[in-house]
Amino acid sequence: MVVKIGIIKCGNIGMSPVVDLALDERADRKDIAVRVLGSGAKMDPESVEEVTKKMVEEVKPDFIIYIGPNPGAPGPKKAREILSESGIPAVIIGDAPGLRVKDEMEQQGLGYIIIKCDPMIGARREFLDPVEMALFNSDVLRVLAGTGALRVVQEAIDKMIDAVKEGKEIELPKIVINEQKAVEAMEFTNPYAKAKAMAAFVIAEKVGDVDVKGCFMTKEAEKYIPIVASAHEMIRYAAKLVDEARELEKANDSVSRKPHHPEGKRLNKKALMEKPE
Amino acid sequence: MVVKIGIIKCGNIGMSPVVDLALDERADRKDIAVRVLGSGAKMDPESVEEVTKKMVEEVKPDFIIYIGPNPGAPGPKKAREILSESGIPAVIIGDAPGLRVKDEMEQQGLGYIIIKCDPMIGARREFLDPVEMALFNSDVLRVLAGTGALRVVQEAIDKMIDAVKEGKEIELPKIVINEQKAVEAMEFTNPYAKAKAMAAFVIAEKVGDVDVKGCFMTKEAEKYIPIVASAHEMIRYAAKLVDEARELEKANDSVSRKPHHPEGKRLNKKALMEKPE
Amino acid sequence: MVVKIGIIKCGNIGMSPVVDLALDERADRKDIAVRVLGSGAKMDPESVEEVTKKMVEEVKPDFIIYIGPNPGAPGPKKAREILSESGIPAVIIGDAPGLRVKDEMEQQGLGYIIIKCDPMIGARREFLDPVEMALFNSDVLRVLAGTGALRVVQEAIDKMIDAVKEGKEIELPKIVINEQKAVEAMEFTNPYAKAKAMAAFVIAEKVGDVDVKGCFMTKEAEKYIPIVASAHEMIRYAAKLVDEARELEKANDSVSRKPHHPEGKRLNKKALMEKPE
Amino acid sequence: MVVKIGIIKCGNIGMSPVVDLALDERADRKDIAVRVLGSGAKMDPESVEEVTKKMVEEVKPDFIIYIGPNPGAPGPKKAREILSESGIPAVIIGDAPGLRVKDEMEQQGLGYIIIKCDPMIGARREFLDPVEMALFNSDVLRVLAGTGALRVVQEAIDKMIDAVKEGKEIELPKIVINEQKAVEAMEFTNPYAKAKAMAAFVIAEKVGDVDVKGCFMTKEAEKYIPIVASAHEMIRYAAKLVDEARELEKANDSVSRKPHHPEGKRLNKKALMEKPE
Amino acid sequence: MVVKIGIIKCGNIGMSPVVDLALDERADRKDIAVRVLGSGAKMDPESVEEVTKKMVEEVKPDFIIYIGPNPGAPGPKKAREILSESGIPAVIIGDAPGLRVKDEMEQQGLGYIIIKCDPMIGARREFLDPVEMALFNSDVLRVLAGTGALRVVQEAIDKMIDAVKEGKEIELPKIVINEQKAVEAMEFTNPYAKAKAMAAFVIAEKVGDVDVKGCFMTKEAEKYIPIVASAHEMIRYAAKLVDEARELEKANDSVSRKPHHPEGKRLNKKALMEKPE
Amino acid sequence: MVVKIGIIKCGNIGMSPVVDLALDERADRKDIAVRVLGSGAKMDPESVEEVTKKMVEEVKPDFIIYIGPNPGAPGPKKAREILSESGIPAVIIGDAPGLRVKDEMEQQGLGYIIIKCDPMIGARREFLDPVEMALFNSDVLRVLAGTGALRVVQEAIDKMIDAVKEGKEIELPKIVINEQKAVEAMEFTNPYAKAKAMAAFVIAEKVGDVDVKGCFMTKEAEKYIPIVASAHEMIRYAAKLVDEARELEKANDSVSRKPHHPEGKRLNKKALMEKPE
Ligand SMILES: [Mg+2]
Ligand SMILES: [Mg+2]
Ligand SMILES: [Mg+2]
Ligand SMILES: [Mg+2]
Ligand SMILES: [Mg+2]
Ligand SMILES: [Mg+2]
Ligand SMILES: [Mg+2]
């Protein structure tokens, strides 16, 4: 059986680029098919409506993942309405501002995953060009992966896939990923590696606050430019700290790896030279 | 006027996640609309055919970007055939193996951008799980951004947009991005920053060779695990080196930034506190 | 004329060890005499009362600085009462919890300096021994010095000394040191150095929140140990980031130095080999 | 029983700020009370005499610690005379120049602790301002803590406290802390961590020689500025090396921690998640 | 018995300076005597002929090592002819271009060791002065030592010495050192250390390609200067990566050491504090 | 005219491998010919005598350089006697212990260059194997090159060459290279780069003291192993510090380069892209 997964990407958070890849990291899984529809960087209601409807009406997957910034904004709000009424099980993956519509999503019968370490970018024209944008996303991606946040997301979706395969009703995930949940998923062996990953998570979370300040609460360019620049310096160091955590695990040959079997099962290993089981 | 851009993502290369975002880094551009269709990690001919046809027949954008690994593989081959016959201007963005079908793409009337520093991943089950996959992509993304490769891609697509806006025929890009082209686009001020970026590019390029060896040319796990692990250590250092290059430019307050104006024009600046023009 | 400065140290914040040294970094100032009274790590009301009374009644300096954690706690409260009634101009230097008694201090006729980047330590027995305590203070001291927070404090006190020397009434400082005020005092030349210093300040500020969570809001050792350990990893990285900021200024030969003249005047210089003026 | 400890701080060495805090790192010890008297950065005979007499005549603690630079200088000489005649057990803690008066202190019936890795600062006006002073002290503090020198001092004083509590005569410490004694106290598990700590100690010790050369043996600013600047670069690297040593121990989860029990006993632990005993 | 080893050094590769020292690292071996003849940086046929003849005709050692760049160049060709006819067992140690004359050397009855990670230097006048040359050699030496390439060479020569001592015929080594052979000789305990060493080897190997491009295939200074500069940035990072590998082994106290016994036997140890056996 | 230079290498100091290469870094100088004779790691009187006599009696160069450890040891003593009586101008290059025979060399009519930052190695069997030896030499070479010590040596020899070419009498160098002389030769632009290089020099110099202690003044393996290991950690950090100094100069595009012209003249440049003059 092949489970069909529909993914809607409107606007971008750090998790967006890898949410589909994380399910099938070597592209050899036989039990899933993924279809992605997206509107690029934009998340205006019209664009979101168009792609969400196409997903619901044409692709008709077994379940739908909507991923993007701020689930409470007008665009994602539109998506939530459509998905809520679609009859297709759906989960919203978003960043910290999504906490404000957590209850609303619950009432809409939607699942949600809020990733607190996936911060807003420093979206000021004097600072953010395509290159700076990509570097920021590189750092965020490292934090997501190295802290375990990415694994929480991936395992939640894998459980949805399992349910479909087993013919069970999908239990929609309702998860707020904080530093504790993230590092638990990574199964660190060295306790300092775990502490470093938690530290990186908290710094990344704070980046979002600083960028909100720089983008929405400060008017003068001479003030907001240093603020958004400082936020990107913070995420750069959060990424370095996560790297240090992983290097500690490498020193102990205890990096936790959980590759997918081609049949979809999550395997498990720590010592690099051993087989996953 | 709003230019409609169709992007097909089947399988993943380092550039895939940001190719759309790089056109509209602050999501405030009024002159473009982007639609993305994708098949996740997979790039089998059936999946590729489905999404490519949907793009050609339903979305009907002003031009199409197909991005993914190895443009010569069966899936992308299918895409190229459909796009070639579609009448819609199309460009293929791929990694180094794409060099083998460069002439073929030219004959098909397709544009192409081959990014030599976007290496194959170490796709061995004992090594590559979702976390390792994301860390690899984080490093590749840093190399793409910091060396200038990403800017070459973005500027090439921006020129296509300009052509549509000006009512001209699109001149399809035919670009092989090597280290020289990449660093030229980044307009480094400090010559050592430029040399470091070139070094990072070349290391990243070599990563692909090592991963090919580890994935396709070595049979015993005890041999191929260290090989693919070494490839990921290489890209990690390429990313560090690119970071060092950018820090040198920061020391000189000469980081080149080229943000988009909401009307689509590429602005230009170096000193952090100045306005882009 | 020699201005007599009384300094009371009860308990410890990162600024405590250097508040006196920062006024006379080469111990050659002829215009001030400093007397310090303290109760070590403790700040219970009895100890604080004893040393504060001794300062007020026996030392009788021209003005008094009280420095220590949480100006709202019972010990410092006692000190504030005594100082408020002493007739001697006095300023309270404290960490972020002091914000809660800002108005109260104003009403008591006391000056205050609240240093937001001087975080609480991870005071859990399983984690904090004398060595860990000293390492934490080393990191905090680097952040205080490198971000400019220390200079804000020192300049505020120097102004009080100036007033005494000029026979003017002392204008008591009322300062909350945030990242903007700190970096302004450091007069960074390179804007990225400034952004890095701001980033370090914000991370250090967040350290306090994490340690409060680990020390007061979490009961199980298996949970609070990783939390306080993560806070110390955060401050370690804040210190690294401040070091990176200073190295950028060194690269530009633009480190701002403001040594004291033996007569007490603050001199000024940037290029290392030049004379301060 | 509460042991009353008097600490005199005149002038500053790296150990000065933490000598009291190291006895009671979480401020929860019930068996000691600490009183500190100090004269800030100055250590002239008049100031030293005033505070030392106040300590001896008014505070009358169970024992006295005098800490500051160069125990052979006129100020500390005055203190030693007063303490020698006071009848109160006293120990002098000082830096390397104190070696010259080791025998003299012995004859005066004083204990002593000479810390060879607590180097003189680069006290030249063109170089040393309050910020540079604090950064230097941050680095020295890291070296003191990470090499084990601080633990030697703390354990020596704790033994004096034990003696008072047990009603025994205090055996005054007579200790010269070199790299071997320091690292022994830190109980390193990894032998390379130990070697790195020893290396850091030796570099720190050498810093003092370079600063003496720059401050007292070189007249021309163009020569002495680079000399004192080089000394501070040395201590910065000694601090980095100590950090590397500690990170090695973290990799082995073998950081030695010896927190105080509230009743004063020194506990002991290595694995981060275990209880101290 | 003392084995007499003749070493000819004409021109320089990274291995040249230590080929003799690696046989007798503490200069206490009683079973060998080494004579070195060389022509400095030059390897023209006349110089090579002169020193090779002197070695063959005057020194007459038990066997001869010829070491230098490109065994196929005219100078080394001359050496090979003389050595081939000399009747003295001889081995040629060279860099990657030597692969082209591998069969030729075999036919000449010569042994060979080709070190693929010993790259050509960036020999352009605008870039390479004596200081840059020495820094490059420092980095290459670190790569040779840390990856295990040096140990392969040393063990091959030690086997030749053993043969002479045992009165056996020397079996001439025929070795191409690639990353697998190098790391095998280093007997890494931690698999990530091994992977990092392999990565460093591959980067170093690539450096040679880049320098060949910069020195021989590019004419304009504005193009070749960045190319050779980038090659030296690459080797600098290869050296850093090797250092990281060794630090991982230090963290595990598993650095493989194989010192020579004074009688020539290679001893063996891992834990730092244990005796070699 | 071609000046013939004879170089005798008996035993090894950090400068030994590059003393000849530094004269002709690109092997394109037409005005010199170099002949090297050496005895490998050994410097016993018999070996030294043999190679020195061969040099004096057979090679008969225009002048002779003898390089190796401790010029006062029996082997080098023998060399000095032979060279003193040979009638050929000769200079002894050695490490710090050579200071003890400085006057003796002067009386023997010999030139000398004593390099204080070229330290003794940690020659203990439990620690020093061929790999550790090579890593140590890599670090020392970096210090020699990056601090300017190597340039002092090279310029002194180049002056001897000039004298021969001009038909003048050779003025034999009498140089003790300390940190000031070294950094002066490197013509640093950034004053912090200079200070860092001086710091590295001083640390390297101290390494020799520590290794002497570990090799000659400590008997128990459990004590001397950590001592020699700490010395190698020190030189590793000295090398890192020198690298940091050079990176500062790269940030300013002010790396001083003094390549040789093929006719032997030393050229001069700073900006990377400019021509040397
Ligand atoms: Mg975001
Ligand atoms: Mg930037
Ligand atoms: Mg790829
Ligand atoms: Mg605090
Ligand atoms: Mg710790
Ligand atoms: Mg001191
Ligand atoms: Mg070479």
Ligand SMILES: [Mg+2]
């Ligand atoms: Mg030596």
